[in-house]
Amino acid sequence: MRLSQIAxxxxxxxxxxxxxxxLGFTMGIGTVVALYTLSTAIKEEIGxxxxxxxxxxxxxxRANTLALNYGGISVPGVSFDVGQLKAADVERxxxxxxxxxxxxxxxxxxxxxxxxxxxxLLVGVRFPEELSMKKxxxxxxxxxxxxxxxxxxxxxxxxxxxxxxxxxxxPAMGDDHRAHAATAVSKPGLLRSEIVxxxxxxxxxxxxxxxGGREDQMIFADLxxxxxVMDKPDELSLVEVSALCKDCPIDDIVAQIQEQxxxxxxxxxxxxxRARTQTVDRLNRFSVAIAVIVLVIGGLLIMSTLMASVxxxxxxxxxxxxxxxxxxxxxxxxxxxxxxLSVVGGLLGxxxxxxxxxxxxxxxxxxxxxxxxxxLLAGGCxxxxxLLGMVACIFPARRAAALDPLEALRHI
Amino acid sequence: xxxxxxxxxxxxxxxxxxxxxxxxxxxxxVCIEEGEFVAVMGPSGSGKTTLLSVMGAMNRPTHGRLTVxxxxxxxxxxxxxxxxxxxxxxFVFQQHHLLPFLTALENVSLPLAVERIxxxxxxxxxxxxLRRVQLDDKADRxxxxxxxxxxxxxxxxxxxxxxxxxxxxxxxxxxLDSATGAEVMKLFAELNAQRQSIVMVTHxxxxxxxxxxxxxxxxxxxx
Ligand SMILES: Nc1ncnc2c1ncn2[C@@H]1O[C@H](COP(=O)(O)OP(=O)(O)OP(=O)(O)O)[C@@H](O)[C@H]1O
Ligand SMILES: [Mg+2]
Numbered sequence: 244m245r246l247s248q249i250a251x252x253x254x255x256x257x258x259x260x261x262x263x264x265x266l267g268f269t270m271g272i273g274t275v276v277a278l279y280t281l282s283t284a285i286k287e288e289i290g291x292x293x294x295x296x297x298x299x300x301x302x303x304x305r306a307n308t309l310a311l312n313y314g315g316i317s318v319p320g321v322s323f324d325v326g327q328l329k330a331a332d333v334e335r336x337x338x339x340x341x342x343x344x345x346x347x348x349x350x351x352x353x354x355x356x357x358x359x360x361x362x363x364l365l366v367g368v369r370f371p372e373e374l375s376m377k378k379x380x381x382x383x384x385x386x387x388x389x390x391x392x393x394x395x396x397x398x399x400x401x402x403x404x405x406x407x408x409x410x411x412x413x414p415a416m417g418d419d420h421r422a423h424a425a426t427a428v429s430k431p432g433l434l435r436s437e438i439v440x441x442x443x444x445x446x447x448x449x450x451x452x453x454x455g456g457r458e459d460q461m462i463f464a465d466l467x468x469x470x471x472v473m474d475k476p477d478e479l480s481l482v483e484v485s486a487l488c489k490d491c492p493i494d495d496i497v498a499q500i501q502e503q504x505x506x507x508x509x510x511x512x513x514x515x516x517r518a519r520t521q522t523v524d525r526l527n528r529f530s531v532a533i534a535v536i537v538l539v540i541g542g543l544l545i546m547s548t549l550m551a552s553v554x555x556x557x558x559x560x561x562x563x564x565x566x567x568x569x570x571x572x573x574x575x576x577x578x579x580x581x582x583x584l585s586v587v588g589g590l591l592g593x594x595x596x597x598x599x600x601x602x603x604x605x606x607x608x609x610x611x612x613x614x615x616x617x618x619l620l621a622g623g624c625x626x627x628x629x630l631l632g633m634v635a636c637i638f639p640a641r642r643a644a645a646l647d648p649l650e651a652l653r654h655i
Numbered sequence: 656x657x658x659x660x661x662x663x664x665x666x667x668x669x670x671x672x673x674x675x676x677x678x679x680x681x682x683x684x685v686c687i688e689e690g691e692f693v694a695v696m697g698p699s700g701s702g703k704t705t706l707l708s709v710m711g712a713m714n715r716p717t718h719g720r721l722t723v724x725x726x727x728x729x730x731x732x733x734x735x736x737x738x739x740x741x742x743x744x745x746f747v748f749q750q751h752h753l754l755p756f757l758t759a760l761e762n763v764s765l766p767l768a769v770e771r772i773x774x775x776x777x778x779x780x781x782x783x784x785l786r787r788v789q790l791d792d793k794a795d796r797x798x799x800x801x802x803x804x805x806x807x808x809x810x811x812x813x814x815x816x817x818x819x820x821x822x823x824x825x826x827x828x829x830x831l832d833s834a835t836g837a838e839v840m841k842l843f844a845e846l847n848a849q850r851q852s853i854v855m856v857t858h859x860x861x862x863x864x865x866x867x868x869x870x871x872x873x874x875x876x877x878x
Binding site for chain 1: 704707708711713714733734737738740741742746748752754755756757761764765766767768769774777778781813814817825
């Protein structure tokens with residue numbers, strides 16, 4: 244005969260109450276698990292979405308005097324470079340320990356060049372990277388296919404007479420010109436298909452619809468071709484990096500890149516990072532608040548059930564005290580019972596919560612986020628359920644310990 | 656010195672403050688020798704159960720001393736009192752109070768659940784106690800699979816499992832018909848014949864005949 248045998252015997256005898264208690268644990272822990280799992284999935288989703296807003300790290304050469312402004316970022320001028328960025332640096336960035344977190348690495352060379360008699364900002368990019376990073380770009384036309392094709396910013400396109408901002412420009416679209424005026428250009432509206440940059444002919448693949456930013460005045464061409472045109476082989480003005488950082492080790496990523504490129508200036512775009520951290524923080528706080536409320540309610544429920552159970556068993560506890568159980572033994576007995584229920588309830592809660600969130604995740608996120616059962620989380624559930632049970636036990640246990648052996652002698 | 660001394664003990668209950676004080680035991684003095692079989696009799700409400708609970712280390716008296724085997728019992732702390740009960744006292748309740756979800760053997764083993772002894776030894780001792788009440792063949796029955804008399808015998812076996820020097824019984828036959836009551840009384844007489852000290856509360860004068868001595872209580876006083 245062991246205390247644990249008395250505990251299990253009692254649980255078997257009072258199946259209804261034991262089931263109710265276990266349900267309390269299961270629902271409490273299950274809700275917390277579901278909240279945690281779902282909010283993690285949503286955080287991941289938000290992270291992915293925020294990552295589509297472009298670069299969050301910018302790398303430029305250090306020690307320059309003349310600066311150009313590129314989309315709000317200071318870019319060193321072309322002629323005073325000291326510690327230059329090279330094409331090979333892109334590979335070094337991609338070799339950092341956190342390389343899996345780097346979603347896009349987009350190198351660029353920026354320079355001023357003459358295009359048909361005008362001074363224009365020419366930006367050499369790798370189109371696949373650039374277009375996947377600048378998800379908000381509204382490209383009219385098609386992606387450049389060869390290295391001799393360019394994309395024109397909205398204003399420069401109009402200055403070069405590729406589109407006509409003043410008048411109706413869509414002959415191919417036909418009839419109602421005013422409806423299609425100015426703000427939306429379409430491929431058939433292009434007035435010309437080629438421009439000459441520094442004496443070379445380039446095909447016009449597409450136009451960027453107005454962004455309101457510096458892009459409107461830029462010409463985007465293939466990086467290698469621009470390096471060639473500007474006679475700066477291998478050289479880069481800056482590298483934009485878009486890092487996926489669900490839990491945002493952005494400072495770590497910056498540090499790792501800095502280590503690879505000691506002569507460069509590596510900076511996190513704090514605003515983007517802060518916006519993301521804030522959103523995720525709010526979500527975190529919200530789910531923690533709900534989890535705490537659920538646990539408190541669950542704990543109170545468990546406590547009142549235990550209290551009722553102790554009162555119901557007054558006589559039984561009196562008998563145990565009369566045959567020589569110490570108060571401590573009575574408390575132990577209760578703790579064993581609650582411990583057993585909480586371990587089982589915690590595991591069931593883990594199962595239920597994981598199952599529920601696996602189903603619910605499809606309604607809350609639109610990506611292919613999936614919920615995978617985590618054994619670590621299962622351990623956490625058991626620990627949390629035990630803690631919850633022990634806390635809920637405090638008052639009932641005191642009450643049980645205070646019961647007098649004389650209870651066994653009262654008639655009725 | 657006698658084995659058990661109840662020395663001028665009073666018990667005053669104050670259920671609702673000092674104004675409602677009820678003296679249930681008034682200056683009671685009783686001595687019980689080892690191996691004695693004492694019956695406690697008296698009208699309802701005279702304090703029999705209270706006296707038994709004071710002897711059984713379950714009820715601190717308001718005044719007076721209880722000495723058992725040279726130990727001044729109520730000087731012990733609550734937890735030590737529990738240990739004392741386990742070691743010195745076997746208690747048989749009127750309603751037997753078997754735990755319904757435990758078998759006869761498990762019920763008998765209850766006092767051993769908090770002892771530092773191995774499972775097999777505990778089992779052997781519980782078996783032996785059941786054998787003393789001639790129920791070893793029904794060890795694995797649940798209480799509701801036993802007759803009233805058999806339940807009473809299991810309760811006695813539980814009281815005996817620690818070989819306590821003192822067996823206390825509060826109307827052990829109160830719930831039984833006269834035939835099964837006689838069966839239980841026969842067991843008490845046999846135990847007493849093996850030098851077991853017994854104090855038993857009873858209403859039934861027939862039961863008292865096996866006792867060596869009768870203590871009569873009235874209004875909390877010994878007559
Ligand atoms: N906890 C208590 N608080 C107040 N009064 C009590 C308490 N316990 C017992 N009493 C009172 O003490 C008196 C004696 O009770 P006790 O149970 O000892 O009587 P008894 O002789 O065993 O009676 P019975 O033959 O009916 O069992 C009764 O009047 C009872 O109401
Ligand atoms: Mg009584």
